[in-house]
Amino acid sequence: MQETGKHISVRRGHTDEATALAKLHVDVWRATYRDYAPKAAFELLDEKKRRPYWNGALAITEPGRGVWVSMGAESILGVVSIGMSDHPAFEGRAEIEHLYVSLRAQGHGIGKRLLHNAIDESNKAGVRGLGLAVVRQNERAREFYRKMGGVELGSFIDPGPLWRSDNILMAWDFA
Numbered sequence: 001m002q003e004t005g006k007h008i009s010v011r012r013g014h015t016d017e018a019t020a021l022a023k024l025h026v027d028v029w030r031a032t033y034r035d036y037a038p039k040a041a042f043e044l045l046d047e048k049k050r051r052p053y054w055n056g057a058l059a060i061t062e063p064g065r066g067v068w069v070s071m072g073a074e075s076i077l078g079v080v081s082i083g084m085s086d087h088p089a090f091e092g093r094a095e096i097e098h099l100y101v102s103l104r105a106q107g108h109g110i111g112k113r114l115l116h117n118a119i120d121e122s123n124k125a126g127v128r129g130l131g132l133a134v135v136r137q138n139e140r141a142r143e144f145y146r147k148m149g150g151v152e153l154g155s156f157i158d159p160g161p162l163w164r165s166d167n168i169l170m171a172w173d174f175a
Contacts, residue, residue, distance in 0.1 A: 008077065008110065010117045013067035018054040020076050021067070022047040025054070028100040036137045041162035057081045057097070064094060064125020068117050070101070070110045077105040080114040082122060085131065089156045089169050094122040096132035115148050119172055129173035133158055136166040145170040 013021065026047050033041070060066040060083075070078040078101035085095035096118050101110045122130040134141045136155065146152070150170035158167045 007073045008108075008113070009071050010068055010113055011071065012061070013058045013069045013079065015055070015058045017069065017076065018051050018058055019047070021054040021058075021069070021079055022050040024076060024079060024100055024102055025050050025098060027103060031103055032138065032141075033135070036135055037165070038163050044162050057083070062125075064122045064127060068114065068121070070105075070114055072105070075102075077102050078110040078114050080118045082118050082130075084127075087133075087156070089133075089154060090131045092127070093129040093131040093171060093173075094125070094127045096130060099132070111144065112148065115145075123174050128175055129171055131169055131171040133167035134170055136168055142168060142170070 026045055029045060030042060054067070057067045065082055065084065067079060067081045069076050078099075080099045081097045083095055083097050085093065087095075096115075099111065099114055099118070101114070119130055131153075132145070132150075133156070134145060142152070150172055153169045153171050155166060155168050158165050
């Protein structure tokens with residue numbers, strides 16, 4: 001990656017970035033879950049199906065909710081989306097719904113910057129904490145979140161929309 005940390009910023013996502021975010025989402029998801037997800041999940045996930053999510057998420061501007069992107073000199077390098085979970089495992093915490101870093105930008109601190117941003121935004125919004133579901137087999141992500149201060153609080157089965165995955169709840173509590 002030629003872009004260095006000094007040229008990387010984090011800002012709220014813009015509504016015209018839904019197509020780019022859908023592509024980033026699908027590319028990173030397919031690379032990350034190629035060894036974990038069933039074949040049918042790969043057939044169900046494409047940019048056309050993900051675009052409505054990103055259109056809706058980008059329209060949210062409430063404090064502590066919405067989409068933030070990490071920008072390099074010319075392109076989006078990563079994204080984090082935050083919402084409020086209605087899943088009982090989250091116990092009133094805000095939820096990182098997605099945190100993706102482009103394949104070419106991984107390993108350059110962008111995920112850390114996005115996660116710090118999500119924690120800061122959620123904390124400022126006054127929620128009790130922040131959580132995210134990470135697929136149990138994704139040990140690389142689990143280790144990253146533990147190094148970033150996340151605590152594994154338990155597990156639950158996520159019913160989909162793509163497949164029933166076994167997830168670990170990672171959490172950062174503020175109070």
